[in-house]
Amino acid sequence: MHLSDNGSNVKNAGKSVVWEDNDFNFFTLIDGKEVFIGRGKEVPYPLEEGDCWSLPNGKTFAYKNGVLEHVKPLDEEKRLKECLEGIYEKFEESYLYSDPLGFVRKFDDIKDIEVAGFIAAGFAFGGVPQILKILDKIDKIVGHKFYEFALNFNAADGFKVFKGFYYRFIKEKDIVALFLILSEILKKYNSIESFFLEGYNPADINLKNAIISFSKRAMGLVDFAPVYGSAVLPKDSMVHFFFTSPADGSPCKRINLYLRWMVRNSDNLDFGIWSGEIQPYQLIIPVDTHMARISRYIGLTKYGNPSFKMAEEITENLKKLDCFDPVKYDFAITRLGILDLCKKSKNIENCGKCAIYDICNLNG
Numbered sequence: 163m164h165l166s167d168n169g170s171n172v173k174n175a176g177k178s179v180v181w182e183d184n185d186f187n188f189f190t191l192i193d194g195k196e197v198f199i200g201r202g203k204e205v206p207y208p209l210e211e212g213d214c215w216s217l218p219n220g221k222t223f224a225y226k227n228g229v230l231e232h233v234k235p236l237d238e239e240k241r242l243k244e245c246l247e248g249i250y251e252k253f254e255e256s257y258l259y260s261d262p263l264g265f266v267r268k269f270d271d272i273k274d275i276e277v278a279g280f281i282a283a284g285f286a287f288g289g290v291p292q293i294l295k296i297l298d299k300i301d302k303i304v305g306h307k308f309y310e311f312a313l314n315f316n317a318a319d320g321f322k323v324f325k326g327f328y329y330r331f332i333k334e335k336d337i338v339a340l341f342l343i344l345s346e347i348l349k350k351y352n353s354i355e356s357f358f359l360e361g362y363n364p365a366d367i368n369l370k371n372a373i374i375s376f377s378k379r380a381m382g383l384v385d386f387a388p389v390y391g392s393a394v395l396p397k398d399s400m401v402h403f404f405f406t407s408p409a410d411g412s413p414c415k416r417i418n419l420y421l422r423w424m425v426r427n428s429d430n431l432d433f434g435i436w437s438g439e440i441q442p443y444q445l446i447i448p449v450d451t452h453m454a455r456i457s458r459y460i461g462l463t464k465y466g467n468p469s470f471k472m473a474e475e476i477t478e479n480l481k482k483l484d485c486f487d488p489v490k491y492d493f494a495i496t497r498l499g500i501l502d503l504c505k506k507s508k509n510i511e512n513c514g515k516c517a518i519y520d521i522c523n524l525n526g
């Protein structure tokens with residue numbers, strides 16, 4: 163309900179106005195924006211000079227000189243950190259069911275984890291139930307032995323086992339090409355990590371250059387003729403979708419997600435099975451639509467659309483909260499969107515219960 167919808171519930175409070183909807187939710191206008199200020203008895207109406215109250219999420223309002231205002235925390239960065247630490251603690255491993263990472267947790271052998279992880283991250287687009295379904299299908303095809311399957315892979319056999327395969331715009335040729343590349347990496351370098359490290363510079367502030375190198379070298383590693391009938395990739399080939407590059411402006415969400423899984427080891431979410439050469443502070447936040455949207459709401463980015471620049475900006479802002487491990491907040495922030503806790507617009511039911519309400523610009 164908006165102020166103009168029901169004039170009878172509008173109350174004058176000094177120089178401010180307060181109104182109430184039929185569910186006892188109180189609102190006011192602050193800087194021209196409609197702001198939720200509490201439910202029922204949370205709001206000490208009628209307001210008296212000096213009244214001050216906080217919502218359960220910590221957002222605080224004060225009534226001074228006849229004006230109702232949102233008392234911003236003295237230290238916004240501290241508040242941001244408190245809120246994000248709060249959801250980081252909340253969304254721990256019991257929420258892995260809502261993520262492709264939960265699929266990779268089915269593997270014990272680190273060689274399988276490395277390869278299954280790359281496939282799981284690569285297919286991490288679309289809804290989580292669909293992603294998990296296609297990953298289970300691939301798992302059955304490879305006999306739960308991702309490393310061995312990839313290592314011994316050849317295009318002729320690949321076309322037999324992946325006959326009729328598709329997931330959205332990924333067709334059987336594309337998954338055959340993907341396994342062909344992984345096979346070559348494993349034969350020549352023993353692991354995806356060794357191949358990745360060839361383009362890694364420990365002095366770089368982040369992995370941008372290493373990802374550019376990784377994707378470029380991967381796409382030049384095999385002869386695609388047995389797959390696409392031509393050594394040059396046809397325009398409709400989608401294998402490059404698994405090897406995106408910051409050089410094209412892509413946020414490289416799925417590669418950054420994979421790197422997070424392989425490098426971080428400070429909680430029970432990520433595996434951290436790589437050797438330790440890459441430091442967690444060099445990781446870049448995986449930006450999907452949830453991360454982009456919520457990061458805008460809480461002031462982590464000024465960019466509108468997902469891009470590599472946006473990913474770097476969000477990561478740099480998160481480094482102010484944890485300079486050693488900025489991407490630790492990724493899983494928690496994206497749960498708000500994936501679990502539909504945060505709608506795509508202000509929603510009184512969800513926002514009133516939201517753990518990051520106090521830092522969300524969507525709420526004034």
Ligand code: SF4
Nearest residue numbers: 504513516519522524
């Ligand atoms: S306060 Fe509302 S809009 Fe903001 S992050 Fe929370 S649920 Fe989303």
